[in-house]
Amino acid sequence: MWGAVIGASVLAFAFKYIGQSIPQSLLANPRIARIADLIPTALLAGLVAVQTFAEKTTLVVDQRLAGLAVAAIALSLRANFLVMLIAATGTSALLHRL
Amino acid sequence: MSRAVIRDSLSISIAVGTYGAAFGVASIAAGLSVVQTCALSLLLFSGASQFAVAGVIGAGGSALSAIAASGLLALRNGFYGARMAPLLKVRGLKRILASQITIDESTAIALAHESKSESDARTGFWLTGGGIYLFWNLATLIGALGANALGDPAKWGLDATIPAAFLGLLWPRLTSASSKIVAVAAVALALLLTPLLTPGLPIIACALIPLIVGWRVRS
Numbered sequence: 001m002w003g004a005v006i007g008a009s010v011l012a013f014a015f016k017y018i019g020q021s022i023p024q025s026l027l028a029n030p031r032i033a034r035i036a037d038l039i040p041t042a043l044l045a046g047l048v049a050v051q052t053f054a055e056k057t058t059l060v061v062d063q064r065l066a067g068l069a070v071a072a073i074a075l076s077l078r079a080n081f082l083v084m085l086i087a088a089t090g091t092s093a094l095l096h097r098l
Numbered sequence: 099m100s101r102a103v104i105r106d107s108l109s110i111s112i113a114v115g116t117y118g119a120a121f122g123v124a125s126i127a128a129g130l131s132v133v134q135t136c137a138l139s140l141l142l143f144s145g146a147s148q149f150a151v152a153g154v155i156g157a158g159g160s161a162l163s164a165i166a167a168s169g170l171l172a173l174r175n176g177f178y179g180a181r182m183a184p185l186l187k188v189r190g191l192k193r194i195l196a197s198q199i200t201i202d203e204s205t206a207i208a209l210a211h212e213s214k215s216e217s218d219a220r221t222g223f224w225l226t227g228g229g230i231y232l233f234w235n236l237a238t239l240i241g242a243l244g245a246n247a248l249g250d251p252a253k254w255g256l257d258a259t260i261p262a263a264f265l266g267l268l269w270p271r272l273t274s275a276s277s278k279i280v281a282v283a284a285v286a287l288a289l290l291l292t293p294l295l296t297p298g299l300p301i302i303a304c305a306l307i308p309l310i311v312g313w314r315v316r317s
Contacts (some may be wrong), residue, residue: 004161004168005134007315008151009141011165012172016197019179020186027180033268035179035312039305040146041148041277043171044268045284046304047153054292067258068265075269085120093255 063095103211103218107225110203115233121148122210122241124260127251128156132242139238146267147171150301154209154261159298162314167301178205185212186221199227283307 019027027033052068053059067088074084107261118139125135130152138148147168154164179200188196204227212219248254272278284304291300 001130001134001155001161004151004155004164005130005137006141007161007165007170008147008172009138011169012142012144012147012175013197015169015172015176016179019176020183020188020193020197020200022180024180024184027177031313033177035308036174038277038280038308038312040171040174041268041271042280042284042304042307043150043167043301044146044264044271045149045281046249046288046301047167047264048261048268049285049288050157050292050297050301051153051264053289054297055155056297057293057295059289059292062255063255064258064261067255068261070267071258071262075266080198081117081266084121085259087263088258089255091255092258093253096252096255 063092066095067092100215100218103207103222104225106210107207107222110207110226111229111233114203115230116237117145118234118237119241119244120259120263121145121234122243123256124149124263125152125238125243126242126245127256127259128152130155132239132246135242136235136239139235142168142172143198143234143280144172144175145234148166149260149263154298154301155265156260157297159301160296163296163298163302167298170241170302170305175200178202182208182223185216186223196223199224199231200309201214201227201230203227203230233279240264280307280311283311 013028048068052064070091071084071088074087079087121139122135125138125148127133130138138151142148142151150167150171151164154167179197182196182200182205186196204223207222207226208219211222211278245251245256251257268281271282284307287307288304293304295303
């Protein structure tokens, strides 16, 4: 696990430092900027799906989905990030105990 | 230096910094140790990438998958750096420090003040980045120690914390039609590939969607 911790840290720092050090014009291409802007959206959406439904390599529906639904409601009501997380976590905990 | 930039920077530092507690909890729930969790906040210092490491490891993915998913999310920090460099004009050790705190919020504050005063923009960048670094790391430690003391993550509902955190990070990005298309396609692709590939890889495959959509769609 340390490999992942150190490897991810080194890679993130490399991107940050390279960005600070190269001419801005290199990244000014609108197509590249648009793709770069959409990559986090795609990865975060993929992570939401996998973290909610995956149990290793099988798909399951459990208390996590209820937690996510509550999170979505909280976000649509413009709840604060921590309030949203506590609501989602509490929902899952409650269902786990039923 | 205006008071507004100091007020903005400090309030966002405290508000965002406290989310570090959520990362601390999520990372412990994913099976990382307290020291590893704190190392991620100290060394990686980019929220979405840190959650990705915890998420992929927690789902049973390999270290390489965790690094790839985290790295793809960290790419955007490079773009922020390129945007900030002409404003900050720093070299040597200062550039190293500036790089480490080049994140969503420090860049956003600098951009918000840039048109009025470049010196305020620089102050905003350093104050926001430095402030979040401080509070984020303190909160990570508190969250990690707290979760460590609780025991079984599912019993406390912590299994729902990570997907909810990702949804919270995704939500403000769903502004344009193309971003919504990308998000829906990524959910479908990730679920489709989950039974077929090793954990971690379905998430990395989602990076192909922006390549296709971003190449073709005019924003």
